[in-house]
Amino acid sequence: MNASAADAAYERDARYLTTRITRDGSSGYPVAPGRYRLVAARACPWANRALIVRRLLGLEDVLGLGMAGPTHDEQSWTFDLDPGGLDPVLGTHFLRDAYLRRDPEYPLGITVPAIVDIGSGAVVTNDPDRITRDLATEWVEHHRPGAPNLWPRxxxxxxxxxxxxxxxxxxxxxxxxxxxxxxxxxxxxxxxxxxxxxxxxxxxxxxxxxxxxxxxxxxxxxxxxxxxxxxxxxxxxxxxxxxxxxxxxxxxxxxxxxxxxxxxxxxxxxxxxxxxxxxxxxxxxxxxxxxxxxxxxxxxxxxxxxxxxxxxxxxxxxxxxx
Ligand SMILES: N[C@@H](CCC(=O)N[C@@H](CS)C(=O)NCC(=O)O)C(=O)O
The missing domain is CATH 1.20.1050.10 (Glutathione S-transferase Yfyf (Class Pi); Chain A, domain 2)
Known part of the structure; x- marks a missing residue:
């Protein structure tokens, strides 16, 4: 007998580093201009949503952007589009390094989007839904004038x-x-x-x-x-x-x-x-x-x-x- 449909179905690994960056800083990571770097890749639809929201809300000056190249091996996305293959702010070639700074035994996929705390070089969160929601609702003070309300109450x-x-x-x-x-x-x-x-x-x-x-x-x-x-x-x-x-x-x-x-x-x-x-x-x-x-x-x-x-x-x- 073949495996049942349920056994053979693709299941997305939805376990994330869920630390939030919040206005009140209660998570230990307060919203702060210049403190974090969003790491994305043009290829990835989950990262694409964070790129769109960053643009719509005009967060380019307060949240820097590192861009991994289109391909990666099973180990990691890499900054192979940057001069010397290094992200100019994080100074690394492998996005994996930022995950290992967060957890030396990090057991899951090295995914984009991720937000990295520049000072420690460690990933704060890689939860795509939370990232766009928090950019819209926690970073309000830093939105551009005329930014749209993406979550109308x-x-x-x-x-x-x-x-x-x-x-x-x-x-x-x-x-x-x-x-x-x-x-x-x-x-x-x-x-x-x-x-x-x-x-x-x-x-x-x-x-x-x-x-x-x-x-x-x-x-x-x-x-x-x-x-x-x-x-x-x-x-x-x-x-x-x-x-x-x-x-x-x-x-x-x-x-x-x-x-x-x-x-x-x-x-x-x-x-x-x-x-x-x-x-x-x-x-x-x-x-x-x-x-x-x-x-x-x-x-x-x-x-x-x-x-x-x-x-x-x-x-x-x-x-x-x-
Ligand atoms: N993993 C997240 C979204 C992020 C994601 O899957 N990104 C893909 C690229 S589109 C990735 O980074 N894959 C690398 C890997 O899983 O090792 C989810 O399942 O919702």
Whole structure:
């Protein structure tokens, strides 16, 4: 008998270093300009959300950014894009060093995003959901003038429920398709993914954004998955009922966000493709990176303005990328 679908299903390791950086500093790590470094990689969708939030909220001057290259071995992400292969602030080549400073026996994956305490060189947290939530709610004093409210209180419940489903049935579900260890596990994930994408196609037909009439954390959660959909998830992860470009509403929604400052300017499709196709040798043993798809459509008009909506509410878009 084959392993049951449950046995062969991909399970994300959701154990994190959960120390929070808070306004009152009760965790031992107070919000403080210049004290921490966000480490990300353009390739990674979980890190992408932190990059978007940092841009939208204008935190570039208070929270520095280290950027790992697109590929890594089983040991660690590395700062191979930096001169000399060293992060200019942390002075290390391997992100692993910052995890080992936190815990010399650190037993889990060396993941991005991570926030490092520059003084001690140790990772404070690598919990992606907590990172974006705390940047929005604990770092308020350091937001730029005109920063959007990504967690509007009046929509709190709806926001939680949409984010929850988007995480389970979209963001993580594409990985469940790609890394399924049995036909049954794949079929289950595929069906759940497309049920959710049909739900989103319907939901976004009458509203410009996922919750309320402004950009929120829910849009920040969905966008990085859509940006990777045709270049990676459709082929590499076998999430292939349709391409994003064949889902007219989701495709227009994705273009709308792509063209909104803070979203599209965090995307580097070459790095995204290199990461997935080179790193995941179990599902792409040759490591060959596809040349397509053609991305020209991302800059075409989306027509979503007719749904109304005020992307930044009473605020303003972020300025150009530094
Ligand atoms: N691990 C986190 C998100 C971060 C994450 O998985 N990042 C990936 C890249 S997209 C990573 O760093 N993988 C390296 C590893 O697991 O060793 C989660 O499961 O929600």
């Amino acid at each position: 009046k929509h709190a419940e709806e926001l939680e429920s949409v984010i929850d489903r988007v995480y389970r049935d979209v963001n993580n579900c594409v990985y469940e398709c790609g890394f399924a260890g049995s036909q049954e596990a794949y079929d289950e994930a595929y069906d759940r993914l497309w049920t959710a994408l049909d739900w989103l196609e319907e939901r976004l037909s009458t509203r410009r954004y996922l919750v309320g009439d402004t950009i929120t954390e829910a849009d920040v959660r969905l966008f990085p998955t859509l940006a990777r959909f045709d270049p990676v998830y459709h082929g590499h992860f076998k999430a292939n009922r349709n391409r994003l470009t064949e889902m007219p509403i989701l495709w227009a929604y994705a273009r709308d966000l792509f063209q909104t400052p803070g979203f599209g300017d965090t995307i580097d499709v070459a790095q995204i493709k290199e990461h997935y196709y080179v790193v995941h040798r179990t599902i792409n043993p040759t490591g060959i990176v596809p040349k397509g798809p053609d991305l020209a459509g991302w800059r075409t008009s989306h027509g979503r303005e007719r749904l109304g909506g005020r992307p930044f509410g009473d605020g303003t878009p972020p300025g150009p990328v530094r």
